[in-house]
Structure formats: structure tokens, C-alpha cells
Amino acid sequence: VARFTADSVVLVTGASGFLGRHLLERLLAEPCRIHAVNRRGAGPAGRRVFWHAAELRDAAAAAKLVAEIRPSHLLHAAWIATPGRFWSAPENLDWLEAALALARAFGEAGGRSFLGLGSCAEYDWRAPSFIEDDTPIRPATLYGKAKAALWAAVEAYAARYDFCAAWGRIFLPYGPGDSPRRLIPMVIEQLRRREPVLLTAATQERDFIFAPDAADLLVRLLAAHIPGAFNIATGRGTSVRCAVEYLADRMEGRSRLEFGAKTTLVEEPERLVGDTAKVKQLLGWTAPTTLEAGLDQMLAPAGVD
Amino acid sequence: VARFTADSVVLVTGASGFLGRHLLERLLAEPCRIHAVNRRGAGPAGRRVFWHAAELRDAAAAAKLVAEIRPSHLLHAAWIATPGRFWSAPENLDWLEAALALARAFGEAGGRSFLGLGSCAEYDWRAPSFIEDDTPIRPATLYGKAKAALWAAVEAYAARYDFCAAWGRIFLPYGPGDSPRRLIPMVIEQLRRREPVLLTAATQERDFIFAPDAADLLVRLLAAHIPGAFNIATGRGTSVRCAVEYLADRMEGRSRLEFGAKTTLVEEPERLVGDTAKVKQLLGWTAPTTLEAGLDQMLAPAGVD
Numbered sequence: 001v002a003r004f005t006a007d008s009v010v011l012v013t014g015a016s017g018f019l020g021r022h023l024l025e026r027l028l029a030e031p032c033r034i035h036a037v038n039r040r041g042a043g044p045a046g047r048r049v050f051w052h053a054a055e056l057r058d059a060a061a062a063a064k065l066v067a068e069i070r071p072s073h074l075l076h077a078a079w080i081a082t083p084g085r086f087w088s089a090p091e092n093l094d095w096l097e098a099a100l101a102l103a104r105a106f107g108e109a110g111g112r113s114f115l116g117l118g119s120c121a122e123y124d125w126r127a128p129s130f131i132e133d134d135t136p137i138r139p140a141t142l143y144g145k146a147k148a149a150l151w152a153a154v155e156a157y158a159a160r161y162d163f164c165a166a167w168g169r170i171f172l173p174y175g176p177g178d179s180p181r182r183l184i185p186m187v188i189e190q191l192r193r194r195e196p197v198l199l200t201a202a203t204q205e206r207d208f209i210f211a212p213d214a215a216d217l218l219v220r221l222l223a224a225h226i227p228g229a230f231n232i233a234t235g236r237g238t239s240v241r242c243a244v245e246y247l248a249d250r251m252e253g254r255s256r257l258e259f260g261a262k263t264t265l266v267e268e269p270e271r272l273v274g275d276t277a278k279v280k281q282l283l284g285w286t287a288p289t290t291l292e293a294g295l296d297q298m299l300a301p302a303g304v305d
Numbered sequence: 306v307a308r309f310t311a312d313s314v315v316l317v318t319g320a321s322g323f324l325g326r327h328l329l330e331r332l333l334a335e336p337c338r339i340h341a342v343n344r345r346g347a348g349p350a351g352r353r354v355f356w357h358a359a360e361l362r363d364a365a366a367a368a369k370l371v372a373e374i375r376p377s378h379l380l381h382a383a384w385i386a387t388p389g390r391f392w393s394a395p396e397n398l399d400w401l402e403a404a405l406a407l408a409r410a411f412g413e414a415g416g417r418s419f420l421g422l423g424s425c426a427e428y429d430w431r432a433p434s435f436i437e438d439d440t441p442i443r444p445a446t447l448y449g450k451a452k453a454a455l456w457a458a459v460e461a462y463a464a465r466y467d468f469c470a471a472w473g474r475i476f477l478p479y480g481p482g483d484s485p486r487r488l489i490p491m492v493i494e495q496l497r498r499r500e501p502v503l504l505t506a507a508t509q510e511r512d513f514i515f516a517p518d519a520a521d522l523l524v525r526l527l528a529a530h531i532p533g534a535f536n537i538a539t540g541r542g543t544s545v546r547c548a549v550e551y552l553a554d555r556m557e558g559r560s561r562l563e564f565g566a567k568t569t570l571v572e573e574p575e576r577l578v579g580d581t582a583k584v585k586q587l588l589g590w591t592a593p594t595t596l597e598a599g600l601d602q603m604l605a606p607a608g609v610d
Contacts, residue, residue, distance in 0.1 A: 088464075090465055092461065092465070093409065093461060093462060093465055096405075096458065096461060097405060097409075100401075100402060100405070104398065104402075136441075137442075137457075141464075142461060142464045142465055145457070145460050145461035145464055146458075146461045148457050148461075149454060149457035149458035149460070149461050152442075152450070152453050152454035152457040152458075153401065153451075153454035153457075153458065155450050155454070156397065156398060156401060156447060156450035156451045156453075156454050157398060159393075159446075159447045159450055160395050160397070160398055160447055
């Protein structure tokens with residue numbers, strides 16, 4: 001398994017997003033040079049991070065940036081992520097096209113290792129399990145279709161330019177810095193305000209992964225230089241109900257939970273839990289943080305914003 | 306099953322290519338308006354065909370063309386097809402990017418039915434059979450990877466713009482107008498010149514489909530407005546050796562065949578025969594022309610150029 005050296009030049013896109021911030025934090029533990037891009041050209045985790053301003057959906061701007069930085073490693077996390085909207089937003093196609101231009105520029109600049117952020121939404125959600133190289137890719141949503149198309153395209157660019165292409169299919173990340181409009185921060189905030197918490201039946205079982213753990217696995221995969229698709233998951237399923245009840249119990253708000261008061265935006269499957277055998281076998285990795293420990297960190301004052 | 310009407314506006318790309326010419330010929334039997342594009346802006350099957358000149362790898366030019374024609378149906382056949390070279394030519398990525406721009410322009414212009422030309426090279430060649438919605442997509446070549454990526458992307462564009470997207474995975478087309486550098490025309494030419502015919506062991510079993518039959522199926526699929534991937538195949542396997550021996554026997558040249566004298570460019574599978582149950586079930590279609598009848602047509606003087 002390969003590692004980063006002082007000569008490694010890592011470029012992170014979407015670096016001020018939810019996962020992007022955790023990726024930068026985790027990269028600071030590595031000896032590589034770290035470049036980060038967002039529209040402003042500034043962001044957190046200062047010190048060792050070189051920030052760049054670029055609109056990546058402008059193919060020429062993306063290519064120029066990559067040609068300047070000449071990254072050996074590209075961690076491509078930029079995508080539309082507006083809670084609720086992202087499932088069917090037309091911008092999914094802008095980001096698909098932007099990523100193709102980026103993959104080409106990376107290949108032309110002599111890049112060696114590409115890691116893109118995919119999603120469990122690429123899988124056929126009717127499958128009984130989600131195994132990287134076995135479960136059919138049959139995305140139900142525009143978001144899933146665009147992500148699946150990008151991975152297929154990245155495999156083509158990798159063959160053309162002879163770089164290593166890996167793909168992380170993220171399950172349900174949560175943790176510090178998550179959007180206040182996503183489930184767990186929203187529930188915490190409503191419990192804090194002692195408001196009623198309106199929920200779906202919440203019986204669906206999900207693979208919640210603590211964002212710093214997801215970032216740890218992604219950074220290890222990028223360094224390892226192993227091609228292929230990988231679930232970014234814990235392998236453990238928990239019902240949304242169970243996760244929410246844990247929070248409510250910690251905040252003495254169980255009576256404010258109103259299960260069944262809401263309907264879901266997207267027809268989602270009952271069980272969405274990633275198989276983790278591949279990552280365990282290749283990297284010896286298992287998610288270190290239990291759901292309870294992760295939720296506790298979100299309840300700690302410093303972890304909320 | 307839908308049909309073309311006098312209001313249907315069909316745009317054919319790659320219209321002066323091998324399959325493109327057969328597609329135009331077959332479309333002349335339909336009541337639709339026919340637009341065709343190549344770099345010259347002129348080609349065969351005149352009369353009812355409106356020719357346009359455009360370099361489709363220029364995304365802006367492609368978008369302009371589509372905006373002008375406003376096709377209801379797009380039959381996208383343009384791709385790099387240089388015999389031998391196409392498997393790993395970098396141009397595969399240019400055509401992938403070009404097709405994305407075209408799919409977007411088609412969606413924006415209100416297009417309703419898109420049919421792209423895919424390939425049996427998208428499948429995992431180690432699979433025992435090739436069934437559209439069952440066999441894993443695991444292309445071994447850059448050509449196959451780019452085609453598979455395009456189909457995944459087209460499914461995303463179709464979801465975004467609400468058009469019907471279909472995909473024809475072509476097996477081994479042969480027939481009048483085929484490149485003289487491809488197997489069957491080359492063997493016929495060498496036999497005609499009474500030269501030795503150098504071949505591989507030629508034991509590999511292939512699904513040879515007569516190009517006019519392939520065009521017939523593709524045009525029916527485009528009209529039918531049924532989304533999904535479809536094998537363009539006969540379902541019948543014949544060894545290359547058997548096909549070549551048939552030609553040699555018809556031309557009294559069996560003694561000039563030298564099996565085992567050549568090696569293959571690409572690691573190809575022993576058996577590559579398309580499952581045809583889906584097309585048979587949905588359209589009641591089976592390939593009308595036997596291999597013998599198709600080869601006989603290629604041996605007839607008019608069929609050679």
C-alpha cells in the first residue's frame with residue numbers, strides 16, 4: 001500500500017463543503033502539500049493549505065487551475081449538495097461535465113491518483129446488499145445517475161491517461177459542520193429549542209458514518225493508489241428512529257418526537273447499509289467511531305457549529 | 306409501440322459512416338423528415354435527406370446544429386471507428402465529451418427520443434452470456450469504457466430533460482460499405498486477388514449481424530420510444546473460422562486460408578453472442594438475414610464497394 005510523501009501534491013475540490021473540511025483536517029496529518037479550491041479562494045484549516053479561487057463548472061478555469069498546480073493526487077469532492085434539492089437538481093449535469101473536464105486536465109497534467117466522491121445512490125436500491133463490484137448500478141435519482149456516469153467516465157479517462165482512479169460511494173455521513181438542514185443537526189436544533197420534531201415513520205435502516213471517519217478512509221484510499229469503487233460505510237445499520245431516539249434521550253426530549261408526521265421527498269429504500277469487506281480486506285480499515293460516540297460529539301457544544 | 310409520423314424530425318450523426326449509411330437507407334422507408342450530419346455536409350441517400358456540415362466534437366457547433374434542426378429523434382452514430390485503432394484511441398474521450406454536449410442540446414431543444422450506438426465491448430467479456438439488464442458492465446477497453454460512460458451519462462440527461470433514452474449495443478456488424486480494413490471485406494478482397502489470407506486461430510465465436518438488419522432494428526427502436534439498453538444482435542454464434550471458410554468455399558480459396566498466422570490486437574473473449582430475448586419480446590424482432598445470405602450479398606459485385 002502506497003503512502004503520501006513530501007513530494008505528493010494533493011488538490012481537494014469542494015474543500016469548504018461538509019466533507020471537504022473533514023478531508024482537509026485529515027490531510028493535515030499527512031506529509032503532502034495540500035491545495036484546496038472553492039469559489040472564494042479561502043477557507044478553514046489554514047496554515048499548511050494553499051487556497052485557490054475557481055469556478056470549477058467553467059471547464060477552462062478548471063483546466064487552468066490543474067495545469068498550474070499539477071497535482072499528483074486529486075480528491076474531487078465538489079458537487080451540488082443542497083439538502084433536499086440535490087436529488088433532482090439540473091446542476092447535477094453541470095457537475096458531471098465539470099468533473100469530466102477536471103479528469104482530463106488531471107490526466108494531461110500527469111496526475112497519478114484520482115479519488116472521486118460517489119454515493120450509495122448509484123446502486124440498485126432494491127438490492128438486498130450493497131457490494132462494490134457485485135450489486136447492480138441502477139440509480140433511481142438524477143443525482144445517482146450523474147454520479148454513476150462520472151465514475152464510468154473517470155474509468156475511461158484513467159485508461160486513457162494511465163492514472164489510478166478510485167471512487168468512494170458515501171453512505172450517510174453526519175458530524176460537525178453538517179448543514180443545519182440535514183436530519184441530525186436539524187433534530188438536535190429542534191430538541192435544543194424544545195420544539196416538536198416532525199419525522200417520517202423513520203423505520204428505514206441507514207449506514208450512518210461519522211464524517212471524520214469517512215474522511216480518514218477517503219484519505220487512506222487516495223494515498224493507497226488502489227483503483228476501483230469503495231463503499232465509504234461502517235457496515236452497521238441503524239434505523240433513523242433509533243438514531244433520533246438516542247439524541248432525544250440524551251436531551252430529555254423523547255416526548256417531542258412525532259414519528260409519521262412527514263413524508264419523504266424521494267422514494268428511498270428500507271435498508272441502505274454498505275458492505276465493508278473490500279475496504280477491510282485491502283486496507284484493514286473499519287470505522288472507529290460508534291454512532292453513539294459520534295452523536296455525543298455532535299451534542300458537545302464545540303461540535304455543533 | 307410508437308411509430309414515426311410526418312411530424313417526426315430525425316437527426317442522424319455519423320451518417321456517412323458504415324452503419325450511418327444503412328440507417329439513412331432504412332429511414333427512407335419511414336414518413337419522418339431526415340436530417341444527417343457529417344463534416345462535409347453531403348453524403349449518400351440524397352433526395353429526402355437534409356445534409357448539414359458540422360464538427361460535432363466542437364460542443365458549440367453541435368449545440369447550434371441541434372438548436373436549428375430541433376430534432377424530435379436523435380440517432381447518434383458518430384464515433385471514432387478506425388479499424389484496429391478505435392479500441393484504445395484517445396479520441397474515444399473526445400467523442401464521449403461531444404456526445405454529452407449533444408445530449409444536453411437535444412434535451413434543451415425539446416427532443417423526445419435519443420438512441421445511441423453502444424457496443425458489446427461494454428459488457429464484462431468473461432460473462433457466460435450477454436443480457437442487457439443482467440450482465441455486468443465491465444469494459445476491458447478504452448472504447449468500451451467510453452461507450453459505457455456515455456450510456457450512463459445519457460440516462461442522466463434523459464432524467465433531467467425528460468426524454469426517452471435508448472442504447473443499442475452492437476455486436477459484429479458486417480455488410481456492404483464496411484471498411485476494407487475490417488475482417489470480412491479484407492478476406493473477400495484477398496481471396497479475390499488469390500493472395501494468402503493470414504488469420505488468427507479464428508476459433509472465437511461471434512454474433513455477426515448484417516448491417517441492414519442492425520439498421521432495421523435500430524430504426525424500429527428509435528421509433529418505438531422504449532427506454533433502455535438493447536443488444537443489436539442475432540443471438541446466433543458463428544466462429545470466425547466458419548464464416549471465413551464459407552467465403553473461401555464460395556470463392557474456391559480454402560487452400561489460401563492460413564489460420565494461426567496472426568495474433569489479435571486486443572485480448573478478446575472466446576464467445577461474444579448477444580442475448581436477443583428483450584428485443585424479441587418488446588418488438589417481436591428477430592434478425593431476418595442468415596449469415597450465409599448476408600455473406601452472399603457481400604460477394605455479389607454490387608455489394609462490394
